[in-house]
Amino acid sequence: MATTPKKNSPWWDREVDRSGRPIREDVRAAAHEVWEQVCNRARALLGDDADAAEMLEVSVEAVSRYLNCKKIPLFSIKISGLLDRAFHCQVKKRCYKTARIETVGTTTELAELEPVPDWTAKVDRELDLRKILQHLSPRSCSILWLRRNGHDWHYIANKLGIALSTAQNVFWREIKQARLKLQVEPASGKTDQGG
Amino acid sequence: MKEMKSHSYNELKAGVTEQELIRAAEQMINDYLLGDIPRSEVATLVEEFERLVREKYPNPAGTGCPKPQTLRERKAGNIDHIKKCWPCLEEYRRFLR
Numbered sequence: 119m120a121t122t123p124k125k126n127s128p129w130w131d132r133e134v135d136r137s138g139r140p141i142r143e144d145v146r147a148a149a150h151e152v153w154e155q156v157c158n159r160a161r162a163l164l165g166d167d168a169d170a171a172e173m174l175e176v177s178v179e180a181v182s183r184y185l186n187c188k189k190i191p192l193f194s195i196k197i198s199g200l201l202d203r204a205f206h207c208q209v210k211k212r213c214y215k216t217a218r219i220e221t222v223g224t225t226t227e228l229a230e231l232e233p234v235p236d237w238t239a240k241v242d243r244e245l246d247l248r249k250i251l252q253h254l255s256p257r258s259c260s261i262l263w264l265r266r267n268g269h270d271w272h273y274i275a276n277k278l279g280i281a282l283s284t285a286q287n288v289f290w291r292e293i294k295q296a297r298l299k300l301q302v303e304p305a306s307g308k309t310d311q312g313g
Numbered sequence: 314m315k316e317m318k319s320h321s322y323n324e325l326k327a328g329v330t331e332q333e334l335i336r337a338a339e340q341m342i343n344d345y346l347l348g349d350i351p352r353s354e355v356a357t358l359v360e361e362f363e364r365l366v367r368e369k370y371p372n373p374a375g376t377g378c379p380k381p382q383t384l385r386e387r388k389a390g391n392i393d394h395i396k397k398c399w400p401c402l403e404e405y406r407r408f409l410r
Binding site: 243244247248250251252254255256259260262263264265266267286290293294297 | 323324326327328329331333334335336337338339340341354355357358360361362364365369
């Protein structure tokens with residue numbers, strides 16, 4: 119039997135719970151008594167009573183199980199207070215759950231948060247670098263290996279017998295020329311602080 | 314500091330960083346040593362690399378060198394050693410040909 123009190127959502131007044139165990143008659147009757155009261159509580163704590171029916175169903179099952187466990191005879195005690203308490207626990211649980219959930223935006227915004235890395239651009243960049251290296255003169259290759267081994271430009275200039283600025287200019291000019299030859303578009307300006 | 318500024322400027326103008334070039338060069342040497350690319354494709358880079366290894370890591374005593382048959386196995390461990398030992402690089406180079 120479903121009940122539809124005026125202005126409130128219906129809740130499912132079942133004879134058995136989800137496990138197939140019978141729900142006590144006194145608890146079901148008490149649920150009808152407290153329905154309006156629990157709806158008000160849900161509205162006060164959660165902002166609306168959309169989930170009140172579901173929470174009451176869970177509370178009814180829990181109270182029924184508890185009373186059966188305690189072997190309390192049917193209609194021997196007033197149950198509405200117990201049911202109200204069980205419902206309150208359900209509402210608080212729902213409150214905590216809502217507080218834990220942090221909304222971050224729509225699916226579109228989520229997609230924008232972490233763009234998919236463009237692996238083709240990475241591969242293209244790698245191929246371009248290889249082509250540049252293939253165009254380097256022996257002197258620039260030598261400079262590159264010396265830099266890779268951690269030598270500073272002063273050491274490299276001394277070793278090659280040229281001025282420091284010449285060493286740098288020669289090396290970078292070749293890189294730029296190689297890029298032009300390959301008609302490679304310059305990177306988007308993102309550079310490491312090398313040196 | 315002056316050098317760093319100048320360097321960054323050059324990187325910006327060239328549209329490529331020194332670190333990127335070094336990484337790519339190391340990868341090319343690895344590919345060559347693993348036999349994935351022919352020497353002709355990376356001739357200048359490899360020649361200068363070999364010259365550097367010859368000067369910096371002559372290792373005349375053969376310290377830490379693996380046996381020749383082991384050396385020919387194209388393993389990362391061997392490649393790491395070869396890159397820091399001129400006698401092994403020379404031997405391995407013959408094998409690559």
